[in-house]
Amino acid sequence: xxxxxxxxxxxxxxxxxxxxxxxxxxxxxxxxxxxxxxxxxxxxxxxxxxxxxxxxxxxxxxxxxxxxxxxxxxxxxxxxxxxxxxxxxxxxxxxxxxxxxxxxxxxxxxxxxxxxxxxxxxxxxxxxxxxxxxxxxxxxxxxxxxxxxxxxxxxxxxxxxxxxxxxxxxxxxxxxxxxxxxxxxxxxxxxxxxxxxxxxxxxxxxxxxxxxxxxxxxxxxxxxxxxxxxxxxxxxxxxxxxxxxxxxxxxxx
Amino acid sequence: xxxxxxxxxxxxxxxxxxxxxxxxxxxxxxxxxxxxxxxxxxxxxxxxxxxxxxxxxxxxxxxxxxxxxxxxxxxxxxxxxxxxxxxxxxxxxxxxxxxxxxxxxxxxxxxxxxxxxxxxxxxxxxxxxxxxxxxxxxxxxxxxxxxxxxxxxxxxxxxxxxxxxxxxxxxxxxxxxxxxxxxxxxxxxxxxxxxxxxxxxxxxxxxxxxxxxxxxxxxxxxxxxxxxxxxxxxxxxxxxxxxxxxxxxxxxxxxxxxxxxxxxxxxxxxxxxxxxxxxxxxxxxxxxxxxxxxxxxxxxxxxxxxxxxxxxxxxxxxxxxxxxxxxxxxxxxxxxxxxxxxxxxxxxxxxxxxxxxxxxxxxxxxxxxxxxxxxxxxxxxxxxxxxxxxxxxxxxxxxxxxxxxxxxxxxxxxxxxxxxxxxxxxxxxxxxxxxxxxxxxxxxxxxxxxxxxxxxxxxxxxxxxxxxxxxxxxxxxxxxxxxxxxxxxxxxxxxxxxxxxxxxxxxxxxxxxxxxxxxxxxxxxxxxxxxxxxxxxxxxxxxxxxxxxxxxxxxxxxxxxxxxxxxxxxxxxxxxxxxxxxxxxxxxxxxxxxxxxxxxxxxxxxxxxxxxxxxxxxxxxxxxxxxxxxxxxxxxxxxxxxxxxxx
Numbered sequence: 001x002x003x004x005x006x007x008x009x010x011x012x013x014x015x016x017x018x019x020x021x022x023x024x025x026x027x028x029x030x031x032x033x034x035x036x037x038x039x040x041x042x043x044x045x046x047x048x049x050x051x052x053x054x055x056x057x058x059x060x061x062x063x064x065x066x067x068x069x070x071x072x073x074x075x076x077x078x079x080x081x082x083x084x085x086x087x088x089x090x091x092x093x094x095x096x097x098x099x100x101x102x103x104x105x106x107x108x109x110x111x112x113x114x115x116x117x118x119x120x121x122x123x124x125x126x127x128x129x130x131x132x133x134x135x136x137x138x139x140x141x142x143x144x145x146x147x148x149x150x151x152x153x154x155x156x157x158x159x160x161x162x163x164x165x166x167x168x169x170x171x172x173x174x175x176x177x178x179x180x181x182x183x184x185x186x187x188x189x190x191x192x193x194x195x196x197x198x199x200x201x202x203x204x205x206x207x208x209x210x211x212x213x214x215x216x217x218x219x220x221x222x223x224x225x226x227x228x229x230x231x232x233x234x235x236x237x238x239x240x241x242x243x244x245x246x247x248x249x250x251x252x253x
Numbered sequence: 254x255x256x257x258x259x260x261x262x263x264x265x266x267x268x269x270x271x272x273x274x275x276x277x278x279x280x281x282x283x284x285x286x287x288x289x290x291x292x293x294x295x296x297x298x299x300x301x302x303x304x305x306x307x308x309x310x311x312x313x314x315x316x317x318x319x320x321x322x323x324x325x326x327x328x329x330x331x332x333x334x335x336x337x338x339x340x341x342x343x344x345x346x347x348x349x350x351x352x353x354x355x356x357x358x359x360x361x362x363x364x365x366x367x368x369x370x371x372x373x374x375x376x377x378x379x380x381x382x383x384x385x386x387x388x389x390x391x392x393x394x395x396x397x398x399x400x401x402x403x404x405x406x407x408x409x410x411x412x413x414x415x416x417x418x419x420x421x422x423x424x425x426x427x428x429x430x431x432x433x434x435x436x437x438x439x440x441x442x443x444x445x446x447x448x449x450x451x452x453x454x455x456x457x458x459x460x461x462x463x464x465x466x467x468x469x470x471x472x473x474x475x476x477x478x479x480x481x482x483x484x485x486x487x488x489x490x491x492x493x494x495x496x497x498x499x500x501x502x503x504x505x506x507x508x509x510x511x512x513x514x515x516x517x518x519x520x521x522x523x524x525x526x527x528x529x530x531x532x533x534x535x536x537x538x539x540x541x542x543x544x545x546x547x548x549x550x551x552x553x554x555x556x557x558x559x560x561x562x563x564x565x566x567x568x569x570x571x572x573x574x575x576x577x578x579x580x581x582x583x584x585x586x587x588x589x590x591x592x593x594x595x596x597x598x599x600x601x602x603x604x605x606x607x608x609x610x611x612x613x614x615x616x617x618x619x620x621x622x623x624x625x626x627x628x629x630x631x632x633x634x635x636x637x638x639x640x641x642x643x644x645x646x647x648x649x650x651x652x653x654x655x656x657x658x659x660x661x662x663x664x665x666x667x668x669x670x671x672x673x674x675x676x677x678x679x680x681x682x683x684x685x686x687x688x689x690x691x692x693x694x695x696x697x698x699x700x701x702x703x704x705x706x707x708x709x710x711x712x713x714x715x716x717x718x719x720x721x722x723x724x725x726x727x728x729x730x731x732x733x734x735x736x737x738x739x740x741x742x743x744x745x746x747x748x749x750x751x752x753x754x755x756x757x758x759x760x761x762x763x764x765x766x767x768x769x770x771x772x773x774x775x776x777x778x779x780x781x782x783x784x785x786x787x788x789x790x791x792x793x794x795x796x797x798x799x800x801x802x803x804x805x806x807x808x809x810x811x812x813x814x815x816x817x818x819x820x821x822x823x824x825x826x827x828x829x830x831x832x833x834x835x836x837x838x839x840x841x842x843x844x845x846x847x848x849x850x851x852x853x854x855x856x857x858x859x860x861x862x863x864x865x866x867x868x869x870x871x872x873x874x875x876x877x878x879x880x881x882x883x884x885x886x887x888x889x890x891x892x893x894x895x896x897x898x899x900x
Contacts (some may be wrong), residue, residue, distance in 0.1 A: 012811065030526040032644075038531055038762070045760045045815070050806050053814055055319065057492040059532045061640065063323040078643075085643050100331055110463055111812045118440060121320050125432035129425035130384045134709050137374065137382035141339065142391025154411060157418060162320055164592040169741040185384050 001027050005040065005248040007052055008100045010109055013220040017109070019098065029089040033076065034059060034066065036088055037099075054113040061085040061225065064160030067167070068113055069100040074164035074223045082162065082225040102163055106210045117121035117163050119209035120177060126205035127198040128181045131190050143189050156184035158226040165220030165228075171212030176220040178206050179236035180228050186239050196243035203240055254509060254872045256885050260364040260669040265891050266346075273672070273714055277721025284309035287502065287720050289456055290472035292444045292499055294321030294421055296416075296701060297684025298478030300708025301716075303426035306435035308713060313457040313470060314427065314441045315459055317494055317817075322424045325480060325492040326684075329416025330537035330637070332400060332408035333380075333701040335373040340397050344405040346370045351892050353699060356589055357664070357692020358860060359894040360426045360515070360868070362887060365672060365689040372710040373702055377409055379709055379770040387411050395409045400697040400752045401538050402589040402899075408698045411538050411637045419701055423708070437486035442468070443817065444499045445745045446473060447506050447680060448737050453723075454680035455731040456738065458745045462817065465810040467745055469733035472720055474679040476712060477503060478704075481663035481685040483516065486777070487769020489660035490522060490535040496821040497828045500667050500686050508675040511688035512665035513828070514836035517695055518778050519661030520546075520593035523644055524613040533659040533818075534644055536616070536637055538697045541586045543621035543630065544654065544817050547573045548598070548605040550615050558607045565607070565615055565653050576600055582900040589772040591694045591845045591858075592899060594658035598778050599856060601657075608655045617653035626709065658778065662700060664691040664845065665835070668870050668885075672715035673707060676872075679719060683707035688868070693844025707795060749809050752819050757802030761819040764799045768792065768822070768829055776833050781849045785837040789830055796826040831871060831880065838882060841865040862894050 003024045004204055007192040010017025024043070027036050034056050041051035057065040066083040070076035076086045091097065099113065145153075159180040166172050182199050185191035191198070220231045246252055261272040279287065287310050291302040294316040302314040336349040354361055379386065381395070387409050388396040397406040411418040413643035430436040441462040448456040448469075456471040483489035483495035506512045521536045549555050550572050555576040557563035576596055581588045588596075600606060606753060607613045622630050627650060631638070638649045645655075667675050669689055675682050684704040691699065720728070775781075775788035797821070807813040842851040842858035843865070851859040868885040884897045 028527050030528050031529045035529050035531045039529060041815075042760055042762065044802055045806055046758075048806075051815055053812055057318060057494050058325060058328045059493060060328055060534050061643075062328050063318070063325070063492060064415065065318060065323050074712075080639075081643060085640070087644065087646070089646060093405070114812060117319055121322075121428065121431075121438075121440075124322075124425065124428040129429040130382065132379070132382040132426075132427060133307060134300075134379060134426070134713065137375070137378035139388075140337070140381040141394050143381065143680055145389055146393050147389050147391050150386050150389040153384070154388075154418075156467045156731075157384075157386050157411075157421065158414065160417075161320065184386065188384050188386070190382055210350050 001088065001091070003027055003091070004096040006096065009052070009112055009136055012111055013108055013173060027088055031088045032084055033070070033086040033088065034084050038253050052113065053111045054206050056084060056148040059084040061136050062160060067102050067115065067164070068161055069167060070104065074102065074167040075225055078239060079222070080225060080227045092126040100252065102167035104166045106172060107166065108162060119211070120161055120174070122209055123174065123178055123202055123205045124181065127201035128185070131187055131194060145189060149187055153184045154224040156180045156228065156232055159228055160226060162224060162225060164223045166211065168219040169212070170217065171215060173214045173220070174206050174211035175214040175233045175236065176224065176228055178202050179232040183232045183235045195239065196246055199236065199239045200247065200252060254676060254883055256509070256676070256870060256883055257670060258362065258885060259672060265363065265367050268364050269371055276387070276714055276718035279717050279721050281309050281888055281893060282333045283725050283728070285311055286725065287311065288313065288472040288729060289474055289476065289716060291315070291457050291476045291478060291894055292457065293324065293429060293480065294427065294479035295324030295326035295478060295684060296420060296704030297708040298476065299324065299420065299423035299427045300705050301476055301478060301683060302436050302714045303423060303430050304709055304713045305716065306430035312430070312436040313439060313472065314436055315442045316470055317441065317443045317462065319440055321438060321440070322421060322428055323733060324420060325495055326420045326701070327417045328492065329701055330413045330535065331539040331700040332398065332410035332415045332696040333376070333419060334400070334407050335377045335409060335702065336370055336407060337374050337377060340406045342405045344407050348405065349373060349407065352403050353696060354688070354692070354892040355897055356694055356696035358694050359692065359862070359866070359889060360512070360843055360887065361692030362689055363889055363891060368711070369690050369703055370708050372706045375710060376702060376705045380419055380422050383425060385418045385422045392862050398539060398542060399587065401541065401587045402696040410539070412555045413539070413634065414535045417703060419705065423705070427780050440465055444479070445820070446502045446741050447677070448741045449506060449677060450731050450735055450737045453678045456733065458742050463812050465808070465813065467742060469738045469742060471731050471733045471735070473723070473728060474681065474716060476681040476683060477667065477686050478683040478708070481666065482828060483660045483663050485768070486660040486772050487766050488525065488530060488533050490519065490533050493532065498821055498824045500682070501824045503667060503677065503680060505674065506677060507873070508677045508680055509668040509872050510831065511668035511868050511870045512835065513832040513838060513871070514776065514846050515664035515693050515844065516660060517590055517662040517664060518594040518658045519590055520597055520658050521616060522659035523641065524608040524655055524657040524844050525610060526820060534640070535661060536641060536654065536656060538590070540616060540634060540637060543616050543633065544586065544616040545575055545620060546577050546586050546614055546616055547575045548600045548607065550574050552604040552882065555605045557590070559609060559611055566619070580900045582815070588899045589694060589696060595778060595847060597658055608657065613655040615653040616656045618649060619653065622650065662695055664688065664693060664695055668868070672718065673711055674715065674719065681712060681716065683712055693846055749816065752803065752805050752816065752823070753809060755800065755803050755805065757804045759802050759804060760820045761805065761815060762794065764803060765822045765825065767795060768826055771795070772829050772832065776836050779847050779849050780836050782837060788833045792826065792830045792833065799823065799826055800878065834880070835869050835871065838869055839865060866894070
């Protein structure tokens with residue numbers, strides 16, 4: 001199939017970017033979207049031009065590295081899919097496709113389609129863990145976890161930290177990302193002791209990193225490649241209010 | 254070079270306990286004076302960095318991705334083994350040890366494997382405590398499933414995303430230490446060389462991939478946990494960035510490399526679609542619990558299936574060959590990976606293959622859906638089925654999946670002793686980057702176990718022992734001003750400049766693909782003396798062409814993915830030759846290493862214990878000079894080698 005691509009090119013954080021147009025004559029419909037970009041880059045290298053920088057690694061939809069906004073939608077037109085799992089059979093011969101990076105202030109552009117998402121790591125470092133010393137755990141079966149709770153925790157834990165939720169949100173809110181981790185850890189018995197401390201610290205880190213607030217549009221969940229539901233944000237808000245209230249009367253954590 | 258595996262004396266089951274007691278300790282208040290460099294943030298590296306930081310050491314951790322959470326351990330699907338015997342089906346430390354040694358076709362070191370089985374239970378405890386949401390029964394206790402090469406159900410899993418959940422567990426522990434200031438994380442950094450001072454590893458040279466700056470990092474010891482080298486094949490199930498650079502540069506600085514020809518070809522991957530393909534996708538081996546593998550009985554039917562003029566569901570029962578069930582009745586579709594892969598290749602070589610290329614076999618869930626219902630199958634494998642449909646456009650609930658073997662894991666790696674220390678003192682290798690535990694074939698759900706065992710429960714002890722032996726007076730003595738850093742940094746800079754200066758016509762990716770084709774053809778599922786000799790000559794020629802004609806666009810001082818790729822391909826072009834040399838030297842068949850000259854009448858691998866019961870250990874002797882072979886003899890005191898039969 002023949003395609004016209006409009007790709008965001010930006011040399012670095014200091015310069016302005018713009019959309020450049022490229023034409024690809026022959027793309028197999030069995031190729032993945034990123035394989036299509038590989039073809040573009042091979043073509044650019046052969047023509048003596050600079051290839052397009054984009055983030056990608058596992059190419060099987062789990063590492064969360066790939067991060068492209070395709071025709072205005074993070075990860076492209078299919079629901080529940082990362083860019084690397086999007087295949088060209090989804091497009092038509094002769095299509096024009098616009099490819100942009102994640103757009104959000106807390107994710108500054110490094111080059112072309114590559115952004116810096118270390119603000120997500122900072123949220124995790126603030127409280128996205130259960131404090132357990134290596135070697136100090138009790139036998140795994142000593143803490144029974146009801147199956148529905150374990151399944152719920154797994155639903156939340158499926159988040160791959162790609163940042164599409166932020167890119168889709170008009171407020172650049174990281175609530176879905178943060179809530180997924182809070183919901184996973186706060187719902188498990190192992191995570192209860194640090195429940196309040198965790199939610200306060202993570203929300204605080206989120207605000208410090210410059211992410212906006214949630215205004216319940218649900219774009220985040222709509223583009224989430226792992227289909228993390230909005231209920232997670234409700235859980236975050238609930239846990240946050242409880243922790244805030246407690247902190248008025250007593251020292252939390 | 255003298256190899257000392259430092260296996261502790263005493264009975265197998267007491268070696269690790271005795272060794273732990275005898276090891277040197279570092280007083281908690283002295284630990285902060287030591288600086289440990291960990292390269293790689295996957296299960297082994299992430300777990301080691303988190304654990305060492307927690308103990309009080311100063312740790313620096315490096316990864317090439319934009320976050321430690323993206324290391325390729327994340328892609329492991331099926332599960333992690335542990336000798337918990339929660340199923341009351343006869344499992345034990347000894348059985349896990351025995352299965353692993355046998356599964357590795359008696360080419361692994363007994364003492365290491367025993368230790369692995371011994372610490373396996375503690376890994377599950379640790380992960381559950383971290384909040385890893387393993388699958389559970391309705392009673393709230395942990396669920397298990399069975400996996401290839403075992404007759405007990407000892408595999409713990411988190412849907413089809415076990416690697417992801419275990420990695421996120423390690424990442425959360427690591428994040429906690431980063432937040433506490435115990436670990437300094439260097440994202441988007443690639444280690445390009447190791448620096449030795451007085452013979453000991455005391456630092457690394459790394460490139461900041463964002464600014465292009467070449468940086469020096471000094472420490473008291475270095476851990477490489479940089480994964481395997483499967484991408485030497487170009488097409489593999491590895492992530493795009495996975496590479497051999499850290500391991501290979503260490504080899505060139507004096508760390509011996511063991512069994513490079515031991516690579517694992519995984520039987521259940523989605524078949525290749527065409528020339529534009531960049532990677533192969535694995536479908537978890539757990540699918541073989543319920544899926545039945547078959548090809549048609551005759552080539553005519555196969556032809557019709559290939560062209561799409563016949564629907565696989567219309568092939569009658571007696572026209573199907575469930576070849577694994579037929580050949581290996583006691584293990585059936587759960588035969589180990591090397592055996593299953595070879596059987597699929599044989600079927601396709603005989604013209605019975607399906608998929609448009611003829612390189613595919615069916616993995617059919619029809620009977621399981623009939624037996625257990627679609628809902629149950631969906632609960633077990635839903636995400637895998639979705640992934641399959643997303644990639645191929647076919648619905649596996651309605652038509653059988655098509656699968657074909659693909660490169661998945663590398664058992665070979667940097668040679669390490671019992672302490673996971675390489676032949677460079679102070680340089681440790683962990684996880685897939687080392688060679689020690691899987692012999693010539695790795696069993697399913699053992700990679701996650703080994704990565705976490707090394708990171709959580711082995712390195713925290715053995716690194717303390719090394720540092721303790723060096724003494725507190727040595728702590729933090731080496732700084733980046735040392736002249737040794739000048740020399741290594743110059744080498745790294747020269748090489749980068751050389752790559753950029755060639756300005757040839759051909760992209761690094763094209764060279765990589767050509768190398769991959771050679772390795773797959775001659776050093777893949779079937780290897781021969783003739784083919785390997787040919788491959789060595791062709792790789793040398795390809796390498797020469799690379800250094801004459803590669804085109805690396807862009808500059809050194811910016812984010813330059815093509816420069817990164819070129820550096821990695823350059824190393825693969827040297828490493829590929831080493832791999833073929835090792836395969837040529839090993840004139841026997843064992844595990845994943847199948848020399849066509851050595852097979853039984855019915856095509857099974859024929860091991861030669863008299864001549865090849867050793868680890869093939871290679872020492873670098875100089876550029877374009879043949880490396881020297883050393884042999885570490887393998888003694889089997891407990892698991893006596895026998896013919897590995899899964900019939």
